[in-house]
Amino acid sequence: MKRKLSKACYSFFSTLANPTRLAILEKLSESDMNVKQLTQTLKQEQSMISHNLKPLLHCRFINSKRQGKSMIYQINCDTVTMLFKTLDSHAQNHCPEDGNCPKTNLLTQ
Amino acid sequence: MKRKLSKACYSFFSTLANPTRLAILEKLSESDMNVKQLTQTLKQEQSMISHNLKPLLHCRFINSKRQGKSMIYQINCDTVTMLFKTLDSHAQNHCPEDGNCPKTNLLTQ
DNA sequence: TTTTCGTATGAAATATAATTCATATGTGGT
DNA sequence: ACCACATATGAATTATATTTCATACGAAAA
Structure with missing residues (x-):
């Protein structure tokens, strides 16, 4: 970078x-x-x-x-859409449905 | 969203x-x-x-x-790469080479 | 040109995040 | 079991960002 x-x-x-x-x-x-x-x-x-x-x-x-x-x-522009799309997919792969993050619970508190 | x-x-x-x-x-x-x-x-x-x-x-x-x-x-994973790629392209479209942002100068100070 | 509406801005107060320091934990070697 | 190395963590300090309040600015209407 x-x-x-x-x-x-x-x-x-x-x-x-x-x-x-x-x-x-x-x-x-x-x-x-x-x-x-x-x-x-x-x-x-x-x-x-x-x-x-x-x-x-x-x-x-x-x-x-x-x-x-x-x-x-x-x-x-499309930047925002693209960012959200990327993070949405990331969340789907790594954030469990119940909201309980396996690593810590910072995200869901 | x-x-x-x-x-x-x-x-x-x-x-x-x-x-x-x-x-x-x-x-x-x-x-x-x-x-x-x-x-x-x-x-x-x-x-x-x-x-x-x-x-x-x-x-x-x-x-x-x-x-x-x-x-x-x-x-x-690829998420990070994808985010940076998106923002790189955004920066190229909207951030001038000289570093002087046309809107404000928050970014470059 | 004074008033009103919509928006922007500066500065103070408040909230949040980052950094540091001391110390705890965990692993492997002796 | 003890020590040393690598990393993690809690808490206090420090730095940064957000929010609010008062007010200024710009455009249109009266």
Whole structure:
């Protein structure tokens, strides 16, 4: 792995390692949304949503476009889909159905 | 995305969002290593290596097998490779060569 | 041009994660 | 059984990230 990529990877993974941001990605993968819509479906403060949108935007996992007073956010590309697909398959191979991880129980607690 | 997967994804991404653990994965992708070897190549305390191996093991990104007094760690599967490949391609599409991110400069600072 | 709505941002408070240190455990050799 | 080496672990310290609150900014309407 190249130095530059490793730096970028750390940034990418840090951005994805957050429940709110994962929830935002999940919602945006269903449809484009503005900030208010996100605050409503996720039941979170507006400032929290905005703060969490920032790193997603920065990593280019999402894009934004202004529409009048509101700002529309949309999933940028196939990267997110691909990542989730890979991890889904990993989880199916290694995470037992009952949720009890054989190694430790960090994952399910 | 299913509730269970989202939980697992958070665990996966949290585990990957750490420079030491990324470095461990990088080394282990080259060859299997025991803890002492990892402490030597990464120039880190033994306890730090062990602490960081734990979540990697838990997520099944790596496996371990005892060999006498030492414990050998190895990359578990194709998941890690696939993730890095996906992010490499993402970085190539969206991260400029000069390291100056067009959105913000969080990534390169 | 003042007001209102939607969004962004800075800074403080809070929560979470990483690192270190001391020590325990586990294995093999003497 | 004891010792030495390799690794793991718990707990305290330290560092980093998240959340909240107050407020600023931008666009459109009155």
